Amino acid sequence: MLNIVIFGPPGAGKGAQSQNIINKYHLVHLSTGDILRSQIALGTPLGIKAKKLMDKGELVPDDIVIGMINYKIENSPDAKGFIFDGFPRTVAQAEALDKLLKDKKTFVSGVISLEVQYNELVKRILNRGKDSGRSDDQDIAIIQNRIMVYNDKTSPLINFYKAQNKYHAINGMGSIEEIFRRITKVMDAF
């Protein structure tokens, strides 16, 4: 199995590059952000709880997102591999992912980390907010909080995956096509 974590701060381009990766490598896309937004759209109790946190730019509790990922993996028996997008976001989530994959006799093949400058992140998110209508993409204070939460809770994963020799930093500045070419160079060596 080829199991990829696409990593980076909010606005780094994880979603756009995930689409390119799925098309080329035929992996199952697991985006915790997308799953949470579909729960919000359905108005489920989980969605109502998640929306309150997402609208502030805070993380949803680990047990909720780990449960969602577990469910999706269990229900994808024919997958050739997965691309994890927006997950893991905490060390506890990364440890849980290692365990879930180990139970399936597989593991994280590699981490693709998109590096983008702060000003560019804010610009991209505000731009996306105009089309997506996402409330967390339209308010500068919420965007800044999301980037702060990333620095605080998610960036420790850089050392977590470096210690496993799985971390691959990619320059995330440039056109979507250009960045994808950089990603394929790394992924073709997995």
Ligand code: ADP
């Ligand atoms: P972005 O990468 O642009 O921040 P996402 O769609 O990945 O967008 O995430 C949007 C929001 O959903 C996050 O700010 C957070 O509130 C919630 N979320 C998504 N994934 C996770 C996760 N793995 N753990 C906790 N919260 C999450």
